[in-house]
Amino acid sequence: MKSCIFCQIISGESEAHIVYENNLVCAFLDKYPINKGHILVVPKKHDQEFNAVDQEALTAIIHTAQKIAIVLENVLKTDGITIMQNNGIFKDVEHYHMHIVPRFKDDGFAWIEPDVSVSETELSEIKTRIVEKVDSFR
Numbered sequence: 001m002k003s004c005i006f007c008q009i010i011s012g013e014s015e016a017h018i019v020y021e022n023n024l025v026c027a028f029l030d031k032y033p034i035n036k037g038h039i040l041v042v043p044k045k046h047d048q049e050f051n052a053v054d055q056e057a058l059t060a061i062i063h064t065a066q067k068i069a070i071v072l073e074n075v076l077k078t079d080g081i082t083i084m085q086n087n088g089i090f091k092d093v094e095h096y097h098m099h100i101v102p103r104f105k106d107d108g109f110a111w112i113e114p115d116v117s118v119s120e121t122e123l124s125e126i127k128t129r130i131v132e133k134v135d136s137f138r
Contacts, residue, residue: 006095024060037102078102
């Protein structure tokens with residue numbers, strides 16, 4: 001897709017600091033990192049959402065993320081790694097991508113958890129609804 005910055009990086013039309021690439025994925029340093037060494041892993045095929053990415057590409061994405069996380073831990077001597085992805089209105093680029101973020105003690109990055117209360121009844125109801133549907137998908 002011409003207007004997609006990630007597709008432009010994959011095709012070589014836009015510059016990026018690519019750290020790994022194969023026939024299914026491309027991994028490069030995030031231009032606007034949470035921490036130094038923040039890497040994005042993207043499928044080469046343009047899919048906007050997690051649920052649209054095919055099984056082969058998803059497998060390649062998670063294996064690449066694992067490989068890069070191990071390398072980052074060693075190269076940057078991290079205190080940990082955060083791996084995350086966003087969907088829908090919460091993503092900033094309309095091309096599926098996974099973030100690999102090197103973490104350091106007191107780095108200022110935080111996961112803010114809202115104070116949400118879910119009753120045992122609600123948990124049971126949600127579980128039932130999910131279990132009824134989960135086997136019907138791919």
